[in-house]
Amino acid sequence: MGDLVKVVVDAMGGDFAPEEPVKGAVDAVRENAEIYVCLVGKEELIRRELEKYTYPKERVEIVPASEVIETGEPPVKAIQAKKDSSLVVGLTMVRKGQADAIVSSGSTGAVLVGGQAIVRKIKGVERAPLAPLIPTERGVSLLIDCGASVDARPSHLSQFAVMGSIYMEYVMGVKNPKVALVNIGAEEEKGNELVKGTFPLLKANKNINFIGNIEARDIPAGKADVIVTEAFVGNVILKMYEGVGAVLIRKVKEGMLNSLRSKIGALLVKPALKKTLKGFDVSEYGGAPLLGLRGLVVKTHGSSRAVEFKNSILQCIQFKEQDLSGKIQEHLAAEEKVEGEN
C-alpha cells in the first residue's frame, strides 16, 4: 500500500446513506489511484450498493459497524453510548493511525464532539474549528469557525487564523492567503469585546497575512481568503448564504414567469443561469475540515450527493501529503515560544 491515502467514509451518515457515500467512494478510487477507501457501516447494505459498480476492488474495504447515530440525538451521549456506530468506529480508526482521514455527512454535533473526543486535538490547540469553504465572486474562501464552539476567546480566534491560513496555503494552494477578521466596520476600534481583543493578536502575528477587519458585505465578493470569526457568527454567515441565495433564485424564477416575453427569455437563459448559480451554491463545497486534530475529520453537508463525497475524499490527499497536522503543530509551538520570550 505504501503511499496510499487511506480515507474512512461514514457510509451511514447523511440524508442519502448508504447510496451516495458509497457511490462517492467508488468514484474517488476510480478517479485517483492514491485513494484507498474504508466504508464503515452495515456490511450487508454497503455490499449491496457496491455491487452496482465496477471499481478497483483492492482499494475499497468494508469495515462493519452495527449502529447508526441519528441527526436528532444529543451528540455527547450518542458518542459515548454507540461504540459500534459507523462514526465512532471510523473516528477510532483515524485515532489509531489505521486511516489518515474520515469523511462523514452525519450529525454535525456528533462529528464535532466525536472528532475532539476520539481523534483528539493537536498539542497546543485550544479548540478545533469547523472550517467550510464558501463560494465567492473570485473563487472560494475558508470560513473559520463555523459551528465547533460558541463563546470563543481572542486566543481561540488567533489560532483559527493560523490554522485557516495553513489550510488555504497548503491544501487549496493559495499563496500567502489574505486573513481577515469579521467585524461590523472596517476600523480597528470597532466591534465587540471579542473582536477588539482579537485584532491586536492577529496584527502582531507575523506568520499570517492579516489584512484587517472585513464587513460581512465584502465576504461574498471574495476580499479575503480566510474569514476569521466565532462559531455563532460563522454559522449565521453560512446560513445567510443559503437563505438569501435560495429566496433570490426563487424570486428571479417567479419574476421571469410573469409575462410571455420574459417566459421566452427565461427558456433561453436557463442553461447559463443554472451553471452560474451552481457555482455559487454553498453545498457544492461540502467538505468542511475540522482543523487542529491529530488526523483529518471532514464534515460534509447532510444532503451531500456522491460528487461531494468524492471531492471531500480527494481533498484528503493534499492534507496528508502536506502533513497539515504537523505544520499546524509546528506553527502553534513556534508562537508559544515567541509568547514565552516576550
Next chain:
Amino acid sequence: MGDLVKVVVDAMGGDFAPEEPVKGAVDAVRENAEIYVCLVGKEELIRRELEKYTYPKERVEIVPASEVIETGEPPVKAIQAKKDSSLVVGLTMVRKGQADAIVSSGSTGAVLVGGQAIVRKIKGVERAPLAPLIPTERGVSLLIDCGASVDARPSHLSQFAVMGSIYMEYVMGVKNPKVALVNIGAEEEKGNELVKGTFPLLKANKNINFIGNIEARDIPAGKADVIVTEAFVGNVILKMYEGVGAVLIRKVKEGMLNSLRSKIGALLVKPALKKTLKGFDVSEYGGAPLLGLRGLVVKTHGSSRAVEFKNSILQCIQFKEQDLSGKIQEHLAAEEKVEGEN
C-alpha cells in the same frame, strides 16, 4: 397646525445631501396633507433646492444649522462639539417636543449616540435598538438590533422583542407579529450564553407571540416578523443580505451574457428581473427606527434617494398616531410590575 405630524429632516446627512433629502421632503408634503417638514441645515443650500419645486409652502420650514457631522468623525466627540450641526439641532427639536420625529441619512454612529444622548430613552428602556426592515419572500421583517449596541445582555434582547413587536403591530399593521430569536439551531438548548439566557425570557413573556429560535437561513424566507438578535449578529445579517444579493446579481448578469442564446434571453427577461430584484433590495426599505426613545429617530441608508426619505417621513405618521413611545413605556412598565410581583 393641530394634528399635523412634524418631521425634522436632516438636510445635510447622507451621500446625496441636500438634493435628495430636500426632494424627499417635498414629495412627502405633496403626497400627504398631515405632514409638516422642518428641513435643518445650511439655509442657502436648502433654499436653492426648494426653489426647484412647487409645493405647499405652509408645511415646509427651513431651520438653519451651520455645521455638518461627517461620516468619518468619532460620534461622541462630534455630537458634543458640533452643537450647531443639522443633526444636533434636529435631535434637540425632537427632545423639546418641537417636532415628533427626525429622519437622518447621516453617520449611523452619530445618529445612534445623538439619539440616546439628546432625545433620550423612555424610562425603563435599557438600550435603544436600531431596527431596519428587511425584505423577505413574504414581505418585510423587522431586524432588531442592528447596530445600536454590541455585547448585549438577555434583558436587552427581551426588551428588543417587546419593542419590535409593538412596532410591527402598530406601525406596520401586522396582527400578532411572530417573534423569533436568531440561533444556530432550532432547538431550545442550542446557542451561546446570550441566546440561552434570552430564550426563557421570551418564552415566558405573554405579551409577545414568541415562536422560538430561527436559523439565519429562514430569515429571508420570512418565517418571522420580528427577528431578535444582538447588534453584531444583526449587522452581519444585514450586510450578508447586501453582499450575497449583489454578487449573485452580478453573477447572473455575467452568466447571461456568455452566449448569444442567453444574451437574447437576457434582453427579454431584463424588465421582469429588475422589478424582482428591486423588491429584494435592503436599501429599498431605508428607514430604520431607533426604538425606545422619547421621540422617533429614523436612520436611513447613507445612499438614500428622495423616495427613501419620503417613505421614512410618511412612516412617522403611524408612529405618532399610534403613540408608539407611550405604548412601549406602558408595556415595559407592566413587565417590570410582573417581575416585581414574582
